[in-house]
Amino acid sequence: MTEMTGMATTRRGFLSIGLASAALGSAALLAGCSTSPTPSIYTLAIQPGTQLAGGPSSLSVVGAAIPKYLDRPQIIRHGGPYQLDVSEFDRWGEPFGDMVTRVLVGDLAQRLPRTQVFRDESPTATNAVASVQVDISRFDPDPDGTVVLVARWTLRGTNVIAEDSNRLTVKPASDAIPDIVAAMSQALGQLADHIAAAVARS
Numbered sequence: 001m002t003e004m005t006g007m008a009t010t011r012r013g014f015l016s017i018g019l020a021s022a023a024l025g026s027a028a029l030l031a032g033c034s035t036s037p038t039p040s041i042y043t044l045a046i047q048p049g050t051q052l053a054g055g056p057s058s059l060s061v062v063g064a065a066i067p068k069y070l071d072r073p074q075i076i077r078h079g080g081p082y083q084l085d086v087s088e089f090d091r092w093g094e095p096f097g098d099m100v101t102r103v104l105v106g107d108l109a110q111r112l113p114r115t116q117v118f119r120d121e122s123p124t125a126t127n128a129v130a131s132v133q134v135d136i137s138r139f140d141p142d143p144d145g146t147v148v149l150v151a152r153w154t155l156r157g158t159n160v161i162a163e164d165s166n167r168l169t170v171k172p173a174s175d176a177i178p179d180i181v182a183a184m185s186q187a188l189g190q191l192a193d194h195i196a197a198a199v200a201r202s
Contacts (some may be wrong), residue, residue, distance in 0.1 A: 042075065042181045043093045046106035047189025054200035055115040056157070060128035061105045062120045065135045066097045075177060077141045090177045100188065104134065107192030112199055130157045130202060132195055139184065145175045149187040155198050162198040166191055 069084060070076055073092055079085040092099060101119055109117040118125050138150040147170045154163040168190045172183035 037089045039089045039091045040177065041091055041093045042177065044099055044103045044181065044188060045185045046103055046110060047185055047192070049107065049111045049189055049193055049196065051113050052111055052196055052200035053114065054202075055112045055196075056129035056199070056202060057114075058116040058118075058126065058128040058130070059108065059112065059199060060118060060120040060125060060131040061101060061108065062131060062133040064097055064100045064104065065133075066100065066139070067137060070096050070136075070139060072096070075180075077180070078143055080143055087177065100136065100139070101134075103185070103188055104192060107189050108132075108196055108199070111192060111196035115199065130155060130161065130199065132156075132199070134191075134195075139187070141172070141180055141183075145180065146171050147180065147183040147187050149184070149191060151191055153191075153195055155195065155202065157202060161202045164194065164198070166194050 072086075073095075075087040075090045075092065077085045077087065094102075105117055105119050109115075116128075118128070120128075120131065132153055132155045134151055134153045136149070136151045138148055141147050149168045149170075150166070151168075152163070152165045155161045168187045170183040170187045170190070172179040
């Protein structure tokens with residue numbers, strides 16, 4: 001009887017140790033999860049530019065076309081001639097194409113104070129006198145950190161008014177993501193300078 005009681009006690013002891021180990025393992029797992037890095041969220045920003053006097057009364061901006069490799073929440077950088085680096089914990093606050101279009105609309109509105117500028121797909125959009133369509137083939141940093149923006153754009157009224165291709169580069173203040181995002185904002189502002197100049201002449 002004493003032997004059976006001892007065996008039961010031993011089993012209870014092993015069970016207690018097993019439960020304690022499981023609890024410790026779960027706590028360690030939860031602690032590991034709680035220390036995972038929180039993604040940093042970024043957005044491009046409207047850049048100031050020279051205000052121009054000319055231009056039509058209204059201009060619609062068609063949603064910017066972007067390459068598929070940029071169509072993701074993570075910020076992308078070129079790591080080499082054939083390599084793309086994905087910054088898993090540095091992300092955009094909205095879909096990349098939507099963000100580029102939104103900021104470009106703001107850039108153009110700032111440069112064309114006499115023109116009502118709006119996104120073509122906006123629920124408040126009306127029939128615009130002119131429209132601009134932008135096709136971006138690259139918009140990310142080189143391995144040395146230099147931001148490269150390659151875009152082709154077409155300005156239309158009743159017919160094609162102007163079209164051009166621009167390759168713009170901006171060297172960020174450092175290789176840090178906030179400085180890279182600032183340089184990308186500057187590059188998009190420079191593209192808006194080119195487009196606004198053509199709109200003002202139309």
